[in-house]
Amino acid sequence: MKRISTYTLGCKLNFAETSALAQAFLAQGYELVPFGEEADVTIINTCSVTEHADAKCRNVVRRALKKSPKSFVAVVGCYAQLAPEELASIEGVDVVLGAKEKFDVMKYIGDEKNAEAQIFVSDIQTVDNFGFGHSIAIGGKQDQTRAYLKVQDGCNYNCSYCTIPLARGQSRSESIETLALQAKTLIDAGYQEIVLTGVNIGDYGNKPDGSKGESSFFDLLKALDELPIPRLRISSIEPNLLTSEMIDFIARSKRIVPHFHLPLQSGSADVLRWMRRRYNKELYRARCEEVAAKIPNVCVGADVIVGFPNETDEHFEETYRFIESLPIAYLHVFTFSKRPNTHAAEMLDAGKFQEVPSKVKQARSQKLHELSFFKKKAFVSRFVGKQMDVLFEDEFSDDDELNGERTSSEKLRCYGHTANYLRVGVEVPSKEWARERLVGKILPVSLLGIDEALNATGALA
Numbered sequence: 001m002k003r004i005s006t007y008t009l010g011c012k013l014n015f016a017e018t019s020a021l022a023q024a025f026l027a028q029g030y031e032l033v034p035f036g037e038e039a040d041v042t043i044i045n046t047c048s049v050t051e052h053a054d055a056k057c058r059n060v061v062r063r064a065l066k067k068s069p070k071s072f073v074a075v076v077g078c079y080a081q082l083a084p085e086e087l088a089s090i091e092g093v094d095v096v097l098g099a100k101e102k103f104d105v106m107k108y109i110g111d112e113k114n115a116e117a118q119i120f121v122s123d124i125q126t127v128d129n130f131g132f133g134h135s136i137a138i139g140g141k142q143d144q145t146r147a148y149l150k151v152q153d154g155c156n157y158n159c160s161y162c163t164i165p166l167a168r169g170q171s172r173s174e175s176i177e178t179l180a181l182q183a184k185t186l187i188d189a190g191y192q193e194i195v196l197t198g199v200n201i202g203d204y205g206n207k208p209d210g211s212k213g214e215s216s217f218f219d220l221l222k223a224l225d226e227l228p229i230p231r232l233r234i235s236s237i238e239p240n241l242l243t244s245e246m247i248d249f250i251a252r253s254k255r256i257v258p259h260f261h262l263p264l265q266s267g268s269a270d271v272l273r274w275m276r277r278r279y280n281k282e283l284y285r286a287r288c289e290e291v292a293a294k295i296p297n298v299c300v301g302a303d304v305i306v307g308f309p310n311e312t313d314e315h316f317e318e319t320y321r322f323i324e325s326l327p328i329a330y331l332h333v334f335t336f337s338k339r340p341n342t343h344a345a346e347m348l349d350a351g352k353f354q355e356v357p358s359k360v361k362q363a364r365s366q367k368l369h370e371l372s373f374f375k376k377k378a379f380v381s382r383f384v385g386k387q388m389d390v391l392f393e394d395e396f397s398d399d400d401e402l403n404g405e406r407t408s409s410e411k412l413r414c415y416g417h418t419a420n421y422l423r424v425g426v427e428v429p430s431k432e433w434a435r436e437r438l439v440g441k442i443l444p445v446s447l448l449g450i451d452e453a454l455n456a457t458g459a460l461a
């Protein structure tokens with residue numbers, strides 16, 4: 001039996017797509033083996049959101065080749081679309097596939113390694129295919145807890161720092177009927193939670209030219225809310241695309257969980273404008289506060305970029321104070337990095353924008369990480385002493401330990417998430433016990449405290 005191994009970098013959408021690619025190989029009789037083991041075929045799905053992501057991708061490709069030098073290596077995804085030659089120049093890579101070609105990866109796999117890497121990348125303007133139907137997550141784990149359903153791809157926005165529209169093309173979506181069928185397949189397979197993923201999912205249904213399509217993201221939500229899935233999660237939505245109507249619907253829904261990830265990027269009016277974001281501070285505050293007022297126990301997370309060109313100490317201070325004043329539970333902090341062919345890069349090259357020194361960027365990132373820590377601690381603390389439903393996953397406190405042996409001083413914990421995204425750990429006698437009784441189930445847990453990593457600790461109620 002031939003073996004396939006995969007590795008995914010970047011966002012949940014990439015994970016969903018890798019899973020779809022892997023499933024095509026499984027259907028052809030391949031066996032999926034963990035990354036790092038000998039494999040006949042290795043697929044690496046790349047990300048190019050920052051310079052750091054690019055470097056990480058190159059490292060992973062080298063690691064794959066070191067572990068399994070005879071493997072046929074296909075490098076696909078965003079970095080492959082944007083800079084195929086960089087990846088093709090790594091000795092041992094066989095094919096580099098762009099945004100269109102990656103879904104046909106099977107067709108490019110040879111029985112023997114290529115003498116040199118071949119590149120198949122279409123002009124991004126011509127990319128209009130959506131990809132495979134069943135986009136569920138396989139990841140390293142086999143538990144059927146949470147599945148990622150790809151509902152949308154590409155982006156018509158033109159944020160000045162972002163390379164994603166150049167890597168993934170114009171916005172396009174799968175039909176409600178097809179997505180409802182895919183969701184049913186996931187429900188029948190036993191999944192307890194479906195996470196809706198895409199590049200800009202609030203733009204669902206709109207046409208590639210940006211005009212309104214026949215159905216909207218709200219229509220999709222209403223259709224999926226009819227299905228018997230215990231939990232439906234929206235991965236991330238642009239604040240300008242989250243309407244009051246949607247918030248009211250989610251507040252009433254028994255399935256859509258009280259968790260929003262609303263990208264902020266900056267709390268400075270000037271920086272938001274330079275970033276070409278499609279909202280201002282007032283709109284962001286209004287959305288955040290409306291969600292918090294209408295949905296009890298809601299968890300709101302935000303992405304923030306520090307060190308955007310021209311960001312002064314005053315701009316940063318404005319961002320810090322803005323976030324401090326909002327009902328936000330956690331932050332994902334990114335450091336600006338210049339991406340080729342973006343508006344920000346052009347402005348920097350033309351001397352119209354000034355780069356922020358890297359030490360200053362680091363210090364700002366550190367401050368926001370600290371703010372995120374305090375916000376999260378305050379959020380998790382609100383629920384200590386309460387009983388919450390937890391969906392348990394195949395995740396344990398000793399997952400990182402060598403040889404699978406845990407130290408006698410540490411109790412083994414099994415982890416899961418509440419609907420509002422608190423990570424909760426409960427003590428269990430053994431993994432086998434937990435896998436039999438907890439994993440894949442939603443069970444009531446009494447929350448008793450918080451650990452150092454800000455997970456809630458609890459006991460089965």
Ligand code: SF4
Pocket residue numbers: 155156157158159162163164165199200238
């Ligand atoms: S909304 Fe902006 S940041 Fe997000 S993918 Fe589109 S262009 Fe990039």
